[in-house]
Amino acid sequence: MTSFTGPVSPVYTTISPAPTESTFAGSPALYKHDEGSEPPKKRQKRNKPTLSCDECVERKTKCDRGRPHCLACIKRQTECKYAPVANILEETSRSVSNARRMTKPPKPKPLANGFEGPKQSLNPHERSASRGSTSSSIGLLSNVPYSHPSASNVFGIGSEHPFANYWTCQGGLPEVISVLPEKLQADILLERYFECVDPVYPMIHRQTFYADYEHFWALPQPEQDRADGALVAMIFAMLAMGTQFVTTTVSRERQQTAEFYVSAAHQALRMSSYLNKASVRSLQAMVLITYFLINDNHASDGWAFAGVLIRQAYAMGLHRDPNIVCPNASIFDKQQRRKLWQAVLLQDTFLTVLLSLPPSATHTDVNVEDLIDDSGSIAHSNPTDTAYIRGCWTLANLVQETICSPRSLDLPISATPRQKSKLIADFRAVYRSFPDIFRSWDAESIATLAHNDKRVVRQTLFLTSNYFHNLMLLHSSASAEVPVNVRGALEAAHDAITAFFLLYQLFESEAKVWWVFNHRAFLEALCMGNILKEQAKEEGERSYWTEIRISLELGVILASMVQRWH
Structure with missing residues (x-):
């Protein structure tokens, strides 16, 4: 498989126009020349070749420009073709890296004493300008392993x-x-x-x-x-x-x-x-x-x-479509392979979100749509379970590509306002695809449902927490051109942490066990606190009492989370 090292910088060719005499502001320039003088040079259009595949260009979707097929075409199962000039530029810019797709990392900083110290030991004020950066940087990565003379614990916990x-x-x-x-x-x-x-x-x-x-x-x-x-x-x-x-x-x-x-x-x-x-x-x-x-x-x-x-x-071969690698297998065996791959993908994706590390379950041609119920076979399962699996799977596919990869390199999730708007629209489309039972609920209705169908309640709260936590990361991400969406980040964090407290209210003993759920809630609380803190600095005295009230509420949230473990 041909390697790919990232986008190639387009070549720009610009020819400055000949000296002109301006007339009125905003009117076309007039060129005067004597007989025998050279005619004015025409402005040459910039030469910006299209590097994305034809299918992604036509659909106006993000293309990772992988060879021979980009990830988007693999997931859509569409033909992936590149323009000849794109192939030439890709061949000439190929490096020794064998990565199929690679996000451009930030420029390396000079190392001290031959190795780089842990990033998380830096002064919090020296971190990214993103007010939501706490949600993506703080947590387990307090002791990132580097090339130290002695061994270091990876995440600072569970040393035995x-x-x-x-x-x-x-x-x-x-x-x-x-x-x-x-x-x-x-x-x-x-x-x-x-x-x-x-x-x-x-x-x-x-x-x-x-x-x-x-x-x-x-x-x-x-x-x-x-x-x-x-x-x-x-x-x-x-x-x-x-x-x-x-x-x-x-x-x-x-x-x-x-x-x-x-x-x-x-x-x-x-x-x-x-x-x-x-x-x-x-x-x-x-x-x-x-x-x-x-x-x-x-x-x-x-x-x-x-x-x-x-x-x-x-x-x-779980990452391969069962209809291709084992076409003669039973419907049940194919469904089991799909469910197992979904479990592997889900675990990898949402663990890498919390740890800000690169995802691993990235190369697959297994389709979410193929996971269907066949009531006439042994593969038949609870329809709600199937809808839940498909919802988690669809969300994981989106999160893996749009959130996990850039965060693993400390890059902004969206580089332009247009890209951010597109990603938010993609997340909303995924949410709309969830069945009504996972979307149309409130605290009262979910508590009532817990008396009759605890299974659906657990699935609803986990899916809700996962979705809104990642939406919070998207809204709180900032770059040079994209500010933090304060309202969007706070609302998403609130919806996510509400799911955690409902889980604790309805299934207290279980809520204490799920580390991932607890860690997400902790990061959501920190994200809200940091955003509100920055807002208070910008608004000054006008938000003094609001800041006090929010700080007290956040203190209650964090104190209740800590108290559960004692």
Whole structure:
């Protein structure tokens, strides 16, 4: 695949007009010359070749100018052609970089003592001029790893190894199976998993899983010891996630039990050689392990483990359209592959948003539209689940391209007012595509719905939080030509943090577990505070009492978030 290094600077050729004698202001210039003198030179139009592909030019959409196909054409599944001059310029400007698409990074700054210090240690007043920059810069990236003489913790938390070693050299998979809890206890934890986790990340087909699960328990011990290690890993990962949401034990005991189960899940994966073998079950287990590590305050380990997951997903071909790579597979198998890829993409995208790091699940031809319900097959699932998955998937595709990539290089999300308006319109179009059940609600109606359909309530609040958090990032982003949209940023942050407090109000014990939800809410509060602080500076004394009131309200918000952990 031909590499691409970014936009090529257009060539401008301008010829200054001959000296003229001006007449009246605003009237055409008059050229006077004697006989024999040279005729006046005509103004030559600038030569600005079109570097984007023909399809993106015609549709007036953003083109990353990738070769041989740009990402936009890949997602649209349209033919991608470039003008001959664009191909010539791309060939002559190609560098040694093998990146398919690359955002131009900011100019490097001189290094001190041979290495660059962590960015987040700088004085807050020296950061970007964007008043919403706090929402994109503060958080986990407090200890960014650089080429220091000694090792540095990536995100400053979770420094212990996430998988405690309880295992012997000769124990193998039978040793892991031997620590399974009693079936009754396992059933309770799995039920908790399907109640709290599955609504938010519905990637496991419940009926087929329980068929495999019951069959496993029905096997005699010798046959259990020869079971699929990936299935055992998935069971333990689900037990670990379910344990995180148990409310009948104290916090410390719950954490130790859950960490023991996730260690067993990892050991089962090791026994099944998960680094050189990939299956739907092993990848499902890895997705859950990543979420567990993040919830368990091991964001560094979760980020690293997710990297292995992405590579295995690519190796398995999950990023490819099942109709192309496995056309003879059953409808159910194709749907499972699509759901699993969506889970991998979703996890990667929204984790990179919080960490301001580059997305990895970027190359795919799997279509959201292909995820449909077939009521006549085993692949049939809850229609609301399918709508939720498609909504999250569509949002992730937009966020990955428009927010994750520029933020990973500390670039503004939009460079021009027109681009910002276009992105806002794109986000609104995605929101309009959500079913009414996820959009038409208020605090009272969602509380009423929680009595009858908690699953839909959880999905609504998670999707709402995700959408408005990223809309907040877009509104609060600023550049030299694009100011912060104060009203838009505050309204989006308010809608996002409202979803968090509703989750806490309706499902208090669950809200304490979801690290991603909590971290988003924290960044939303900081974004609001910083924007209001800057507004107060600009408006002066007129907003003094407004600033006091908002500061008190923000203090209550942050205090309530901190109090929950004590």
